[in-house]
Amino acid sequence: MITNSRLSKIIPQTVLALLTLACLLPLLLLTMASFTDEQTLIQNGYSFLPQKFSLASYEYIFKASEAIFRAYGITFFITIVGTFLNIVMTIFLAYPLSRPEVKGRNVVAFIVFFTMLFSGGLVPTYIMYSQIFQIRDTIFALLVPSFLMSPFNVILMRNYFKTNIPEEIVEAAKLDGASELKTLLRVVLPMSSPIIGTVGLMSGLAYWNDWTNGLYYLVKRTDLYSIQNVLTNMLNNAQFLKTATQMQGVNIELGTIPSVGIRMAIAVVALVPVMIVYPFIQKSFVKGIVIGGVKG
């Protein structure tokens, strides 16, 4: 710690308090906007202390919008299933790469590592998935591309196994007659909760927040939209929809009405699960950043 009475007290506290506010205030503005009466919103714009509160936006979401619930359900589904598959595949690839008796493990590790240096990019990826694997407009579109396994996490986990699982313990389990799979499940994994937690967190966050797969691969099946896709779509189409609804008259269906307040309320709803989980995982999240941080 740098020693200086002035620096060590006032300046860091003040600057960090200001930065903390800068991080939190935008979220407060969003939340306030979602609780603001529509008329007040139109007259005064978004503000931290709206003149008139209203729960109308949330009432709308709960009553009228089945589509939002479905999108929510899909987001939960892909996050849970995707994260589970991600963890399993990462472990299954990382564990053999950490075992000295596996021949060719360095070659395989290089095959994994190389994908971090060089990539085909969007065009070939899109053409492969849409033309050859035909995943457009299926639930696989949200699950498979990009997020099913991260090569970085594989390397990270292999390094963890290498440095944190004593060779003697694995050997002992095998001498007792445990199969490879049993050794992995009963001996190695119980000792690896920090790294599994880190990989799970990163993967879960990536799935929950992703909107690009839906943007690329969901063309007609907008009923498969995740909550993030619903959000981005609404914002981009807002102006277009405003005029469209005026011409068609009132029509309560997702993608036609959402007023400014309702849109902000949906954003809050998309944010809430992350904000609820975050305080509980905060510590391991920070640890995860540090483990994964600089070098794999």
Add this chain to the structure above:
Amino acid sequence: MKMATPTSSKTKHRKGPKNIALYLLMIPGLLYLLINNYLPMFGLSFAFKKINYTVGVFESPWVGIDNFRYLFKTSDAYIVFRNTILYNLVFIVLGTVLAITVAILLGQIKKRMLRVYQTSILIPYLLSTAVISYLAFAFLSMDNGFINNSILEPLGMDAVGWYSAPGYWPVILTIIYLWKSFGYSSILYYATLIGIDDSYYEAAVIDGASTWQQIKFITLPCLKSTIITLVVIHLGRMFYSDFGLFYQVPMNNGMLYSTTNTIDTYVYRSLLQLNDVGRSSAAGFLQSILGFVLVLGANTLTRKVDKENALF
């Protein structure tokens, strides 16, 4: 010893099938890498084809470098490469300075408040691009935005149409990038910083070192290898940009393209909105190849300067 012989022969006998299990475990992961990562690498050759979906990707004719000629016919290619590189340079410099500053400040904080600060500065990092674009909209919207309604209007200034004025966007996007990412990188630097032995600082103070001197001669040299590694990683990604930041936050607004269009948004728009596979695949090809060359270059350079910090 008596027991050793049968056991070892037993394991020897089992070794074959047991090992096979280990190899089998790797199959799903490797298969995924093949599909998700390696097939697209070979697909880079599409940049030299005139892709026609009706005859099929593989049957489409080869056209040499036509797609690249076509790409450089307009000024778009120049603009997107320029934007991508300039944004990255600004992000690297400001991002590093901000992250180190915050890390040093965090280093001065005692336990209880430390947790509060760490928790809150990481929150922006957790948000999806969709939510961030809503936050930006709440501030910048012409009719309802906080800046126009609650800051500019009370000051007697005219409302600004942020979403139709490209000139503001380099600043807006830089602020949003820093806002989202500084917590994460600060924590990384902080993790190195708390490892610095307190006795260095104590000795420096006895010698009469000022705060700035302590930072300059102790903190920064100790952070050197973390700084090099993180900057090199970012340098290697100079031709890449956060698609969401440049596409969704400006709401894919055509009026803002001159300052918000990057290689990633250009490739996406050409491919899926303009159905211009040729230009898109040519730009993507350049991005992949140049990106790869840059990673190798950055790594070789680090190896020469400071072998320990090379990534591979």
